Amino acid sequence: MPPSSKKRRNSETNYQPPGSFYKPKRPKLAATELEETNMDSNDAADSEYDNPIITSSAPDSPRFYDDGPRSPIDVSQLSLPNLPSLPFTPTRRHDASSLTSLHDSHATPSGSSMREGPHAPPGSSPLSILNPSPIKTQGGRPRVKKAHRNPRGIMEVKKTQEWQDKKHAEEALRAAEEADRKMKAAEELKAKKDAEKEARREAKLKEDTNLAHQVLRRITASRDEEGFGFDSLIHFFESALDLEGRGDDSQSRATMSRFLQGQAANLASLIFQRAPDDQLDVFLQGAEVRKKLEKEGQAIQELLSRKQGTKIHDLLDEFNLEALEKDLRRDAPLMWSILTDVSGEDGSRRKKELVLTTICAMISILRSQKSNSFQVVMGLFLLGSGASKREIDVFAHAGLSVAYPTVISHIKQVSKENLKTLTSVIKLFMCSLVWDNINFAFRVDSQRLNSKDHFDSGTAATLVVQWDPIKKQNAVHGTLPLSMKPPRETTQVPIKDYSSLLLPTTEDTAQLETCLIWQLKQIILEHYPHFHHLKHDFPSEPPADTEQIEPHTTLQYPLPAMHEDESTLDGTIKIYETLLGVLGMTDEELKAHGLVFVDGDLLTCSLIDKAQSARRNSTEVLASLQAVLPRFGLFHCKMAGCRMCVNEHWGKPNSPHPGGLWWENTNLLKRKNLTAGWQSKKASPWKPSHELIQISLAAHIQDAFRIHCEDENFEAWAKKATMEQFDALATRVYNQLFTSKAYQQEKQKEYMDTVLCNNILYNCDALFYWLFVTSIKAGNIGRVMLVLRVWMIMMRAPKTMPRYADAIFETLGRLQECPEDVQKLFLHNWLVNLTGKPNRFKEVDLLQEHQNFWLKAIYAAKGSNASWEWLSMISVCIYTLREALRSVQKAYKTPMYGTKHTVPDMSKEIQCIAEALKDENIQVYVPDRPANRGVDPVRDLMHEGVKYGNKRSAFTKYQESNAVWSNHGSVEAPVQVPEDVDMANDEGEDESYEPSKEDLADDDEEPYDMQDYLISLAIQACSE
Structure with a gap:
């Protein structure tokens, strides 16, 4: 700061500074x-x-001659003159x-007359x-312009936020620099002190070492030399430890004991660091180390042993390698440490702990054959994986498994445990039965009189615990007493008020239409990626109020397979009585249990109905089948619906005209030709037909949305469409191309477009089928019933599937006469869910088909060991063996034998069909289409099926008969069948199904990813 000005006296008031005080004014020329x-x-x-x-x-001030104005x-x-450059x-x-x-x-210019020098007049x-x-011409230093001071301005600047931030930043920087300086000084001081301390410690250690050496010398020195007189150092240490307690000083012995408790390991480590390596080897081979290892080996043996009477199920449930690893670390630390050090660093992708735990388990069986808990689980795993006897024996010799006979003995024990479980389950809960035929071809290489190739038909069954939707728990005995089922008094049980079943009600029709529109939207959202932004706003279920099965885990238990053919009436009765005998059910226990639902295909239900009719006058509950309530399988019905759609819309093979499933399957997708059509003697295979409908329907819907979109650029419109626009377009598409009304409108035009009409009917039938498929998966039994009511009418069309129509009609008629509780349990147990998760439901008969697959392809004995005794024993253990598979794979953290199954992408196939539909204008009205003259029109199955109700013979077997029987003697056979008699096309109507690994992909609880491996093992075993 500049010094303050001196205060003037009053006498200096009139003082005026000299003129030289101010700088001379610059001459203004x-x-x-x-x-x-x-x-x-x-x-x-x-x-x-x-x-x-x-x-x-x-x-x-004094003025010079050159100060005046010029x-x-x-x-x-x-x-x-010439001046220097300035x-x-x-x-x-x-x-x-x-x-x-x-x-x-x-x-x-040169030669100027002006005066030169430092005082030249400027x-x-x-x-x-x-x-x-700024340079003065008079000479001297340049004039420097001084900064203009503005105190008020400076104060205003200092009040700004920018100035404050800069000030704080400078202060923080100075503080940081000061902290760094102090820290460096402290570190230097600490380093100096540490160095001094280390020097003192080293000096102390050196002094202590020299003193210890003096003590060692005195230990072995004679007493004359002021030593202790010990013969050797080992003599001294033996005396100091006093292992045999010879000394008199107990205090010294206690001191030594306390020292060894805390420092024995460190002392031994120091000794072996100084000793040669061979001395360490001698020590490790000594009795003390062997005693310690023996103790830890005994601990490992106890860990892997089980108590007598332990169930195999408990052994599988308790199989946990992580828990075993913790126990081994605790009870055998030396063994674990040795194995860990020997195995080296963790450089492998294998998890070291799992390998070391397996090694310890292998050691345990060397100590005792009874210490084989680990090996028993691995043996069941190998058997469940389809390993042969030779492979299991190899693993047994390696210590990883028990021998093959031991595995079989444990399987027999598992079978007995499961049979006890079956009897206890049916005595606690209300259960249902499902059975199906299973066929085996027994091959014998060296045939003899009593050993030849033969083909046997048997039966496999499953016990299913029923779910009570009212109490939301597993149903118990007495939930559905026998009194809820009306007694059978006639051969044919009439259905009262069957007229209500002829057509769906108005309410059912409205709900069905809502469900169909929802299904239409769901398909296009799933397969057309440009609508994906609408997925989060789309409801997971249709807005229709239909009956939904609550997700729950269905308990099911396989029953022993039996060599009994179910295709005969006597065989069906014997199967029923045998199964109840295995379960230990008597007449009294069956009365306490109540009604028993029996699921199966049409043949099973038909035979049960005949058996009940034949034994309707019996007073025994078990023998008369009074407790049985048959229920046809929805999976077989689904296959029938698929075949109906494919057969009706297959088209003319090798036709040059576009349209029809044959054209899409063979010409567009380039797939192998299918056996389809009503004229075919062999039923079309379900799996390829199902996939064809799935791809074709998605392509038809995509093309329909493109046609009825208001924007020419459908793809661009779809990317920015709102949910309201999407809903409006879906409704318009449904009304124009997916209803019978649209078909009738096109049919009534002056020039009928046959290709378009056929396409509309196919859209309707395919959409019905796919709604049935998704409804089963979702467990919405209400939507399933809506489709069944429509299929019941469509299957009444001539030369289609009248037997399935009768089965649906009879089931609906029986249900409406039953009490509400029976209806609830009947419907809510028509599907099963083995996971308890939403959208994981499947049909009961499909569950049995999967059981048959595992029994036939995986666990059936090969060669001379194949017998019904083996199948009966192993069939009860199917889920136990699969549990062993999961337990071992989970313990070793290994995936299935293959990648996780995903449905192959079908977007290319859908796009291929959609583009062909667009190019050929299949779904657009073309009155002069050339193909109309070469394409046969397909039938409106709904319209044709309705006509059945107008026949005189319609539903005669379900009506009460007023006929009076009289004996007229022999009567000649009629020459021809009346026209009104319903001739059922029974040929090939029974749906045959052989499950494959692709079919198991629909079930999350099925380890279908293992099928390639397991089936290859089965084929290899058969070839051997």
């Missing part, structure tokens, strides 16, 4: 013409020299051109006017 031009062209009015300098009122000089007449300082706003011109004009030179340079 008259502007030359050149300066005026320069100032005018560069607007120099804002120069700092434009403001006049205020002169002092004090007396003037008269204007005519620059043009001057002849200036620095050129341009003013603001001077551009480069003007500065250059001015600099050139300032060159002074006013006489034009440089002082044209170029206001």
